[in-house]
Amino acid sequence: MDWDKLRIFHAVADAGSLTHAGDRLNLSQSAVSRQIRALEEGLNTTLFHRHARGLILTEQGEFLFDATRAMSRRLETAAARIRDSEEEVFGELRVTTTMAFGTLWLAPRLSALYDKYPDLKIDLMLEERVLDLPMREADVAIRMKEPSQADLIRKRLMTIRMQLFATRSYLERHGTPTDLPGIADHRLVCQSPNSPQVNAGALLVQQLMAYNPQSLLTVNNYFGVLQGVLNDLGIGVLPDYLNEEFPDLVPVLTDIDSVDVPVFLAYPEELRQSKRISAFRDFIQDEIASHRKQLKQLGKL
Numbered sequence: 373m374d375w376d377k378l379r380i381f382h383a384v385a386d387a388g389s390l391t392h393a394g395d396r397l398n399l400s401q402s403a404v405s406r407q408i409r410a411l412e413e414g415l416n417t418t419l420f421h422r423h424a425r426g427l428i429l430t431e432q433g434e435f436l437f438d439a440t441r442a443m444s445r446r447l448e449t450a451a452a453r454i455r456d457s458e459e460e461v462f463g464e465l466r467v468t469t470t471m472a473f474g475t476l477w478l479a480p481r482l483s484a485l486y487d488k489y490p491d492l493k494i495d496l497m498l499e500e501r502v503l504d505l506p507m508r509e510a511d512v513a514i515r516m517k518e519p520s521q522a523d524l525i526r527k528r529l530m531t532i533r534m535q536l537f538a539t540r541s542y543l544e545r546h547g548t549p550t551d552l553p554g555i556a557d558h559r560l561v562c563q564s565p566n567s568p569q570v571n572a573g574a575l576l577v578q579q580l581m582a583y584n585p586q587s588l589l590t591v592n593n594y595f596g597v598l599q600g601v602l603n604d605l606g607i608g609v610l611p612d613y614l615n616e617e618f619p620d621l622v623p624v625l626t627d628i629d630s631v632d633v634p635v636f637l638a639y640p641e642e643l644r645q646s647k648r649i650s651a652f653r654d655f656i657q658d659e660i661a662s663h664r665k666q667l668k669q670l671g672k673l
Contacts, residue, residue, distance in 0.1 A: 377411040380404055381419065382440035385433065388426045461651040462491035469514040472594030473635070474498040477613055478514070485655045492648065500568035500593075505640050512639040512649055514656070516570045519638040526638040527653070530660050533612045534573040534630035536580075537621040542604040549607070549625060552583050559587035559606030567592040572630035577609055579628075616666060 383393040384404060394404045412419050419433035429437055448464070469478060474496055482494060503509035506523050513519065519526055538548075549555055562577045563569045589605055591597050598618070601608035607624050611633075615621055637656060643649050 377407050380407045385437040461489040461647045464493040465648045466495040466510045468497040468503045468510040471498045475595045523641045524638045529635045531632045534576050535612045536624040538607045555583040560585035561589045561600040561606040561608035564590040564592050570633050572633045576630040
């Protein structure tokens with residue numbers, strides 16, 4: 373398939389007009405039209421519906437546009453990686469992590485990274501599914517367990533635990549349990565047993581459920597659990613790092629928590645020299661060091 377024709381097709385599909393695509397490509401409308409017609413003849417299909425207001429992709433055209441859009445993105449990423457130098461950090465960096473950590477810990481801190489590297493473009497992919505780094509589904513990952521994929525550089529960042537929290541206003545109205553059986557007098561807010569989550573959190577919830585909480589609210593991610601707790605719906609199972617992020621949270625039954633959950637940063641071996649990766653790794657480590665310093669000052673570490 374002719375790459376030049378695909379480039380012209382992509383510009384037309386993106387612009388929705390032969391004229392606008394020609395302006396972008398510095399080609400005449402007739403030249404663009406000839407290339408599209410030749411591509412359609414070569415594929416033996418119609419790629420656009422033509423009408424007075426412009427062009428609309430056919431079903432076959434949509435298939436091809438999806439492919440050229442992916443190709444364009446890969447080429448842009450490759451070009452950015454090639455341009456990496458010791459002096460500059462720019463281009464796209466695709467970061468994957470869990471919904472909870474990405475929303476509640478990472479995203480609020482990214483302003484410091486952008487202040488230092490304003491030309492950096494972060495594509496933050498928040499999901500529980502473990503993306504395939506060697507297959508380039510993402511550039512760097514922060515995960516709540518050590519990655520098992522081969523050919524990855526990995527670094528243990530910190531350790532977290534799942535703990536019980538409530539708001540001060542909730543505890544004033546409903547009382548503070550002094551032991552595990554006291555959970556029976558409260559609503560438990562936790563992640564749904566059927567949703568992906570760290571095993572340590574699931575085991576802690578199992579332990580708590582044995583004491584028959586008065587009521588139950590389950591959510592499919594910790595962001596939702598946090599919102600439930602902050603709105604005085606009950607006692608929630610949440611990551612311990614939220615204690616400093618949200619001052620309204622009060623630890624409950626502080627001697628009850630999960631086993632340690634390791635937090636790892638990982639990226640493919642081939643990106644070892646990437647300046648974007650190095651900048652992001654150093655930023656995360658600096659933020660964690662600052663976080664630990666705050667805990668020491670508060671006497672919580």
